[in-house]
Amino acid sequence: MKLNFNKVFLFLMVFCSMLMYAQKNTSNFDGVYKSKGAAFVINKNKTFLVIAYGTLIKGTWTVEKDILHLKPKNPDAKFYVYARKNPDIKKGMRMSFMGDGVGSNILVGEFPDKMQPLFNDDANCMDYPNVHIFKEKLPAITLLEEQNYENGRGVDIPKLMYNFPTGEYNDFIVQYMKDSLYYNDFIFKITKQGLSEMNEGSEKPLKKSSQKELSDEKELNFLNQSFDMAFDADYKLVNNAYNMNDDMTEKIDLASYKYDKQRNVYVNPAVPVKGLNYKSDDFHYNDVLMKFDKITGTSQAQVAVKKLSKPLFVANCNN
Incomplete structure (x- = not known):
């Protein structure tokens, strides 16, 4: 040619x-x-x-x-769960809930017949942190968000039910990702x-x-x-007042801390042992930190669950 x-x-x-x-x-x-x-x-x-x-x-x-x-x-999921083994908890388990926009449309518990609304309807005057002590340890934590409307953002947001085995852990942080993220x-x-x-x-x-x-x-x-610590972290560093490392003014380097194996916490080696306050409620106290590791769960399409009438938390300005 x-x-x-x-x-x-x-x-x-x-x-x-x-x-x-x-x-x-x-x-x-x-x-x-x-x-x-x-x-x-x-x-x-x-x-x-x-x-x-x-x-x-x-x-x-x-x-x-x-x-x-x-x-x-x-976010690739509506919920992330972080966990640690807390030697101070002898029975049951502890769970903290983080994230803006949490309300009665979030269900948590044991699938399929022990699911509770996270908050009461029209919850207001919410405290921080939202921490609940379960008398019995659940074999797995199930989480879902009920939605009777389209998100209106034109973004593909997963509508799934999430299941996280508790394994050897007894202390948890649940991170909720709201639609506006x-x-x-x-x-x-x-x-x-x-x-x-x-x-x-x-x-x-x-x-x-x-x-x-x-x-x-x-x-x-x-x-x-800051973005990675908030939305793409393999672990969370938290003090006793639940100030997470992604909320702090600078990244914390664990290499500068000493690991306390007995308590499963990280402590500031520059502070004398007698000067450490393991139960401090000071939001900015960083001499004692707990490390929560991100755990892997499974997800599936939402199915009907039995919802208990009593919410996990009641938040009302009149109370």
Whole structure:
């Protein structure tokens, strides 16, 4: 077959021109962009952060031609469970519930006929922490969230029942992931003026900031670590007042602590033994820490369960 070199040459010229245009528009777009009180931090390593008041979103990005896709890292489950063996608990077990938005629509207990609402209907004036002592140890912890409505966020949020064997553990933290922690992708068009939102009728493009939005690289690294500690952690460090390490002002290095095998806690070696307060209710007391390891459970489609009328916690401002 005889090639038409003129056509081939013309095609290559057009292709190269398009590639150069795309590279011109998509190169060096990493940086900080501000939008309506939020900052989009686009990193060179194909990760990003969205920082706003009370909000931290992390994920990865890809580029197709001149379109930038930001894919948030959403929770892969509605509940995570962390556990430890507590030598102070001789019988039964202890369970703490963490996360905003917990209420009567969350059921916890032993499947299938010993499931309780976490809170009473219209619960308010909730205390912190929410800790319950079970007189008997459950062979497994079953958790589900009843939903009679669509989440309205356009995001695929799992509607499952979760089952976590208790094994040798008797002290637990249940982390609940509310719907508002799930985000859709952010999509921008890369232009000479900045990042333009693909939504119809969107405002002016977001321009890369000419000044440094974050004080230093250490602050940015801590924000990355904060997200991982809250949503992607293999363990939780907790003091006796249930201040978790992801709520603290800086990451705690366990290597700087001494392990107390008898109590199964980590203590500050700089503090004399007699000066350690194992039962401190000081929210910021970090000389004694408990380590809760993330445990693996199973999930399945939700099925009908027998719901007991009495909630695990009663929270009412009138009480």
